[in-house]
Amino acid sequence: MFLIHSMAHFSSIYLPVLKMTGARKICEIGSELGGNTSILLEYADENHGHIICIDPCPDNNFYEKLINKENISFIKDKSLNAIFNIDCIDVWFVDGDHNWYTVFNELSLIDKVSKRDGKPFLAFVHDVDWPSGRRDLYYDPSSIPENFLHDYSWELGTVPEQADLISGGFRGAGAFAWAHQSGGEKNGVRTAIEDFIADGRVDEVEFLSIPGVFGLGVIVSKNHPFLEEIKSLLEPFANNPLLIDLEKNRLENYLELIRRQDEGN
Known part of the structure; x- marks a missing residue:
């Protein structure tokens, strides 16, 4: 409750992109409690759009509330099983x-179906920064x-700035596991994006990195008809020093709270 972590907090950045590009069919990978999905659904309501949510275990309350709405569809499956069976997506949200x-592999599949359907690549990817x-x-x-699969711990x-895991710090408390080491090959979200682009796509896509709330990555085709407009909207936020400092301070405060809780203070 003390840590904002949802992709929803980037809505003031991504909604102008959706509106400008006229996005109608949107796919969200990972709906969690539905915070970001609710914002996308409101956009779909106002713009005659449709949302497809891929999540093997969506929140039950959220799922039951929205399952009968006409402009949202749920796929209860892992993303790597589902992506290739979806078509004509304008924008992807990967979280x-x-x-x-x-x-x-999500990005590689998205690239394949985008080319198959004649759609320019446009994806918002969460968690590109620490942790x-x-x-x-x-x-x-x-x-x-x-x-x-790296060696991991539950x-x-x-x-930050420590490769090894510690007793304490930011942890999943049984909800998720961390790789024992940070850095190196095939480790982490940003590394996956860099490797995806390096795998024959350097001349095909551009990547912008927006700090804050664990980081938002935006991957867009260089042939996207709104490329320059998208860059104009996003570049003031990309690698912004103020946002970097604010995120550093936010995380320091949160980790200090965890430390005090661990010590019983």
Whole structure:
């Protein structure tokens, strides 16, 4: 309750992009409690759009509340099973399992279906900065092939600028596991994006990184008809020093709160 962490907090940045590009069909990977989905659904209501949510375990209250609405569809499955069966998506929101294997393959599948459907690539990807930017997070380690799975812990936590996990810090308390080490090959969300672009797409897409709330990455086709307008909207936020400092301060305060709670103060 003390940490804002939802992609919803970037809505003032991404909604102008949706409106400007006239996005109608939107896919969200990972709905969690529905905070960001509710904002996208309001946009769809106002703009004759449709939302597709991919989540193997959506929040029951949220799911039951919206399942009968005409402009939202739920796919209760893992993203890597579902993406190829969806067509004609204008914008993707990627906020599911925050590890290299999942994100790299999500982006690769999105690229394939976008080219198949003649759609320019446009994706908003959450958690590109600390703590998941360079360290894998696993909700279900058994779903990751062994050769892509780092050693992990359900109990230990992470703090900025330290590669090893610690007893304390930011941790999942049984909800998720961290890779023991940060950095290195095939580790973390930002690394997955960089590797996706380096895999023959350097001349095809651009990447903008917006600090705050664990970081928002925006990947857009260089042939997108609204490329320059999108960049004009987003570049003032990209790698913004003020936002970087605010996020650093926010995380320091949160980690200090955790430390005091751990010590019983």
